[in-house]
Amino acid sequence: xxxxxxxxHPLVNFIYFAVVILFxxxxxxxxxxxxxxxxxxxxxxxxxxxxxxxxxxxxxxxFLLVMALLNPLFNxxxxxxxxxxxxxxxxxxxxxxxxxxAALMFVSVICWFSCYNAVMTSDKFLYLFGRVIPxxxxxxxxxxxxxxxxxxxxxxxxxxxxxxxxxxxxxxxWQRMKNGVQILSIMVTWAxxxxxxxxxxxxxxxxxxxxxxxxxxxxxxxxxxxxxxLFFALSVFILAGFACGxxxxxxxxxxxxxxxxxxxxxxYIGYLALCLLxxxxxxxxxxxxxxxxxxx
Amino acid sequence: xxxxxxxxxxxxYPLAIRPALAGIDLAVEQGEFLLLCGFSGCGKSTLLRHxxxxxAPHGQKSGQIDFNGVDLQEVGLREQSQKIGFVVQSPEEQxxxxxxxxxxxxxxxxxxxxxQTIRLRVAEMASFFGIQNWFHEDVATLSGGQKQxxxxxxxxxxxxEVLILDEPTGQLDPIAALDFLQTVKRINRELGVTVILSExxxxxxxxLADRVVVMDRGKMIAEGLPLEVGNQLKKQEHEMFYAxxxxxxxxxxVVGDLPxxxxxxxxxRWLDQICGPYTEAGEPVAATSQNLSRQExxxxxxxxxxxxxxxxxxxxxxxxxxxxQGEFLAVVGGNGTGKSTALMLMSGLLKPYRGxxxxxxxxxxxxxxKERFWQNLGVLPQDxxxxxxxxxxxxxxxxxxxxxxxxxxxKELKINExxxxxxxxxxxAMHPYDLSGGEQQRAALAKILLLDPRILLLDEPxxxxxxxxKRIFAAILQNLQSGGVTIVLVSHDVEFCARYAxxxxxxxxxxxxxxxxAKEFFCGNSFYTTAANRMARHRFPQAVTTEDVIKACNTTxx
Numbered sequence: 001x002x003x004x005x006x007x008x009h010p011l012v013n014f015i016y017f018a019v020v021i022l023f024x025x026x027x028x029x030x031x032x033x034x035x036x037x038x039x040x041x042x043x044x045x046x047x048x049x050x051x052x053x054x055x056x057x058x059x060x061x062x063f064l065l066v067m068a069l070l071n072p073l074f075n076x077x078x079x080x081x082x083x084x085x086x087x088x089x090x091x092x093x094x095x096x097x098x099x100x101x102a103a104l105m106f107v108s109v110i111c112w113f114s115c116y117n118a119v120m121t122s123d124k125f126l127y128l129f130g131r132v133i134p135x136x137x138x139x140x141x142x143x144x145x146x147x148x149x150x151x152x153x154x155x156x157x158x159x160x161x162x163x164x165x166x167x168x169x170x171x172x173x174w175q176r177m178k179n180g181v182q183i184l185s186i187m188v189t190w191a192x193x194x195x196x197x198x199x200x201x202x203x204x205x206x207x208x209x210x211x212x213x214x215x216x217x218x219x220x221x222x223x224x225x226x227x228x229x230l231f232f233a234l235s236v237f238i239l240a241g242f243a244c245g246x247x248x249x250x251x252x253x254x255x256x257x258x259x260x261x262x263x264x265x266x267x268y269i270g271y272l273a274l275c276l277l278x279x280x281x282x283x284x285x286x287x288x289x290x291x292x293x294x295x296x
Numbered sequence: 297x298x299x300x301x302x303x304x305x306x307x308x309y310p311l312a313i314r315p316a317l318a319g320i321d322l323a324v325e326q327g328e329f330l331l332l333c334g335f336s337g338c339g340k341s342t343l344l345r346h347x348x349x350x351x352a353p354h355g356q357k358s359g360q361i362d363f364n365g366v367d368l369q370e371v372g373l374r375e376q377s378q379k380i381g382f383v384v385q386s387p388e389e390q391x392x393x394x395x396x397x398x399x400x401x402x403x404x405x406x407x408x409x410x411x412q413t414i415r416l417r418v419a420e421m422a423s424f425f426g427i428q429n430w431f432h433e434d435v436a437t438l439s440g441g442q443k444q445x446x447x448x449x450x451x452x453x454x455x456x457e458v459l460i461l462d463e464p465t466g467q468l469d470p471i472a473a474l475d476f477l478q479t480v481k482r483i484n485r486e487l488g489v490t491v492i493l494s495e496x497x498x499x500x501x502x503x504l505a506d507r508v509v510v511m512d513r514g515k516m517i518a519e520g521l522p523l524e525v526g527n528q529l530k531k532q533e534h535e536m537f538y539a540x541x542x543x544x545x546x547x548x549x550v551v552g553d554l555p556x557x558x559x560x561x562x563x564x565r566w567l568d569q570i571c572g573p574y575t576e577a578g579e580p581v582a583a584t585s586q587n588l589s590r591q592e593x594x595x596x597x598x599x600x601x602x603x604x605x606x607x608x609x610x611x612x613x614x615x616x617x618x619x620x621q622g623e624f625l626a627v628v629g630g631n632g633t634g635k636s637t638a639l640m641l642m643s644g645l646l647k648p649y650r651g652x653x654x655x656x657x658x659x660x661x662x663x664x665x666k667e668r669f670w671q672n673l674g675v676l677p678q679d680x681x682x683x684x685x686x687x688x689x690x691x692x693x694x695x696x697x698x699x700x701x702x703x704x705x706x707k708e709l710k711i712n713e714x715x716x717x718x719x720x721x722x723x724x725a726m727h728p729y730d731l732s733g734g735e736q737q738r739a740a741l742a743k744i745l746l747l748d749p750r751i752l753l754l755d756e757p758x759x760x761x762x763x764x765x766k767r768i769f770a771a772i773l774q775n776l777q778s779g780g781v782t783i784v785l786v787s788h789d790v791e792f793c794a795r796y797a798x799x800x801x802x803x804x805x806x807x808x809x810x811x812x813x814a815k816e817f818f819c820g821n822s823f824y825t826t827a828a829n830r831m832a833r834h835r836f837p838q839a840v841t842t843e844d845v846i847k848a849c850n851t852t853x854x
Contacts, residue, residue, distance in 0.1 A: 123395050144394035148436040153682075159645055160682035163675035164696065164747065165665050186685045193729045197389035201447075202402075203350045205454070206377030207392075211408035215401035215415070 003046060003119075004285040005278035009224040010124035017116045019235055020275060024108045027242065029249040029257055031268050033104045039275030040111035046279060047118040060110065064103045071099025077252045098251040115278075127216045134214050142198075146191075153190060157183050227277075234274040241267040297364070299458050299490045300324040300347060305359035307342060307514075312355075316342045318514040320359070324458075324492060329484045331505035331522075332494040334536065335762045336732050339514040340494040344462050347492070348380045349373065364457075378407055381456035385466040385760070387443035396433050397422075399446055403454040421453040425479065439631075441472025445479065452483065458490040459483065466496060466733075466760040469631045469788045474500050496762050499541045499791075499827055503559045510536055523556040539763035542791075542827040542842045549846040563831035571835060571852060591620035594751055594782055595642050595660075600651035602634075602641060611637045612648070613806035619751070624773070624783045626793035626814070628824065629803030635786045636678065638803070639753050642784065643675045644668055655751075666699075674749025678756045680740035684728035689720065689739050692728055696746040710746065718742040718772060734765040741772070751782045758789045770796045794818050794826045794840050815840055 005013070024036040044052040073085070078094025085091055122144050130137025158168065166179045202208075241247045247267050249257040258264040273280075300323070307317040316339045324330055332340050345351045346361060349368060361368040363380070384390060393399050400421060404414045422428045425445055430438065438446065444464060451459065461480065465473035481504045484491045495501045502508070508525045510518040517536075518528040526544040529537040537545065543563030547556045552570050557563040595618070602612040612634045619625055619642075627635050640646045641653050644660035653660045655673065669675075677683065686692040693711045702710070715721045718738045723731060728739055737757060744752070752773075758766055766789075773796065777783055787793055793800055793814065800817040801808040802824060810817065818825040818840045822833070828842045836848040 141393040141398060145391065145435060149388065156677065156679060157682045160677045162645060162665065163643060163669055163677070164683065164743070165669040167665050182685045189729060194389050197384065197386060198392060200351060201390040202392055204348060204377065204382045205403035206374065206406035209374050209377065209406055209408070213405050213408050213410060215405050215411060217397055
């Protein structure tokens with residue numbers, strides 16, 4: 001199922017991810033990190049289902065642990081010494097905690113990027129950046145068209161060559177390399193040859209005439225504006241919290257950060273709302289749809 | 297009013313000896329559906345490309361072309377891009393962008409229309425062509441037929457006055473081709489767009505055309521209403537006659553003065569008139585699969601199952617098929633029924649996940665590549681271009697023999713022998729990509745033949761071939777067969793299979809549901825059979841080819 005946030009205007013999608021990823025990178029407060037990671041995790045599950053769960057558990061969690069354990073081996077700042085390593089270097093609590101925080105930051109950014117990939121499809125990206133450089137956007141679109149064709153043709157040629165007894169899996173290394181290079185060389189000829197027809201087709205449809213316009217299938221709506229307003233308000237609120245020192249974090253020399261006093265908690269909730277916005281939209285729309293179905 | 301008026305147009309390609317077009321005089325009326333036919337290389341494409349300046353080839357040109365009463369040279373590129381739509385053969389190469397909606401808008405973007413206009417035009421065309429269901433898809437996920445429809449739709453979005461189509465169905469299967477041609481007819485009938493179409497397969501398109509022009513060697517040799525053209529060609533005893541729809545060929549061969557039938561329906565009526573009152577309904581012969589167990593089995597498929605990916609449905613389901621030594625087996629069936637996959641299973645390129653594929657009693661995939669494809673299996677892929685790897689045909693053929701311990705002289709001798717057999721001796725110095733479709737097919741076959749195959753597996757070899765070359769190709773195959781080569785051919789071309797194959801298998805839903813001797817096989821089918829059989833089956837149920845029907849007509853006439 002397509003999630004509701006994906007149906008918003010590409011600009012909204014892009015701004016959202018850009019800001020959330022920047023926040024995840026620079027707001028190293030442990031509570032903020034946890035919120036960001038949890039939200040990204042949940043949203044990637046929503047978008048990619050089982051595949052995301054598999055990736056997150058098998059790749060991200062081990063990665064997180066390794067990163068967290070590596071930092072204290074190279075970084076010896078901090079005042080709380082846990083023990084001395086065999087080389088005589090001190091292993092500090094602060095370094096362990098910072099390693100963990102940095103790893104969490106890293107992992108949540110990866111997780112956000114996986115969500116970004118699912119939401120920002122190539123045509124949305126093209127739409128956004130095509131306005132800046134129209135010629136480049138067409139080239140990009142043509143590349144996206146060309147790559148799958150090229151891959152498919154390699155497959156066809158490899159099969160045909162295998163039927164001539166020239167496959168890539170038998171014979172000695174020299175022969176295999178020779179066969180591989182031969183296929184690549186003919187692919188270049190093929191690509192050049194076939195691009196002539198494409199060029200003809202472009203020319204015959206008036207490509208190159210002055211005054212080319214760019215068409216898109218995206219139109220901004222009211223909900224896009226509302227989303228942006230809400231989103232900007234939340235972002236400014238959170239930044240203000242950090243700027244005024246209401247929320248802060250310090251890892252070295254000794255760990256210190258705002259805890260769960262009522263005022264900072266308001267900011268935590270604000271950040272939680274920001275990170276969960278796509279999921280909230282999705283759930284609200286689903287709920288609305290169910291109500292709509294039950295009424296009619 | 298005339299859309300196009302061509303006056304004494306001649307054209308010669310650079311370095312060519314004889315002209316590609318010689319003194320063409322032709323007027324195309326507004327709203328007309330003009331069919332242009334002729335063998336490959338007769339100058340059809342050259343003529344069509346002259347009708348749009350941006351596509352016109354370079355060379356020596358004389359004569360004049362007027363578009364809407366104005367010299368085409370004077371008509372601006374913008375006006376030409378918009379008013380003259382052009383669709384060519386290959387569905388793949390005309391598509392520029394990666395999304396369906398973007399492709400539809402491409403021409404309009406070039407012409408500089410604003411967002412709102414493009415939106416409306418694209419929406420209109422998507423609805424007219426029934427594209428709305430795959431409007432957001434990636435182009436790569438479409439079938440060949442859908443791609444060609446998309447090409448047509450993206451031209452039509454520009455609202456052209458005239459639509460020029462250069463063998464647009466050459467790469468499509470028969471069902472998709474028919475669908476495409478019907479859409480073209482609809483555009484012509486409902487929108488009044490002038491259509492100029494060149495085509496190789498005439499059976500379906502002949503009844504749609506208002507006027508037919510036949511070309512040969514750069515000249516127009518016949519012109520007129522569809523039913524007149526047959527007689528003109530017959531009088532000239534021209535080879536193009538054999539490319540005409542079966543009812544017309546039959547009509548011309550049977551003495552009588554009734555008007556010429558063009559469609560199967562008219563053919564049936566004509567046959568009833570000519571053969572007198574309807575006496576008895578011929579019993580359709582049921583296809584009995586006789587066991588020709590005299591010959592040895594060379595390829596055996598036993599309850600084979602195959603699918604490309606785990607989650608996907610089976611492509612081949614419980615397929616049983618045997619190929620016997622020295623026979624010519626044709627595999628027919630609709631698109632996506634697993635014909636080509638079955639061929640790849642036979643060649644061992646794919647392995648079944650259940651069941652067995654045996655080559656001379658051994659599991660085919662376990663035989664090492666060298667042994668499997670040297671003096672054993674020869675596979676001609678659907679796209680002959682996939683076989684070429686060198687700069688010239690000669691080098692390509694030498695490359696095949698590079699592993700063999702033969703002297704230069706022996707190699708040359710062998711290549712000459714094969715080149716003579718496939719009639720490519722004059723093409724040896726050319727780049728394989730510069731050959732025409734039929735020539736590529738022959739050069740590819742030559743490459744395969746150098747491996748001295750005992751079993752030939754051919755995937756859609758007659759795709760895009762003209763009627764003349766099909767006969768040459770069939771002769772090559774028969775020649776090979778008489779030398780003891782077993783032939784398995786997968787094809788959509790029912791007419792070709794009916795004429796030349798010995799045994800036929802009909803594929804449906806991943807398995808061969810009926811196998812029989814060609815004649816009985818086609819007599820037993822009522823849809824999947826030749827046009828001649830469909831036309832005459834109520835009279836002569838045994839007649840499959842046009843010759844059969846002509847013979848039956850001439851013997852039973854009162």
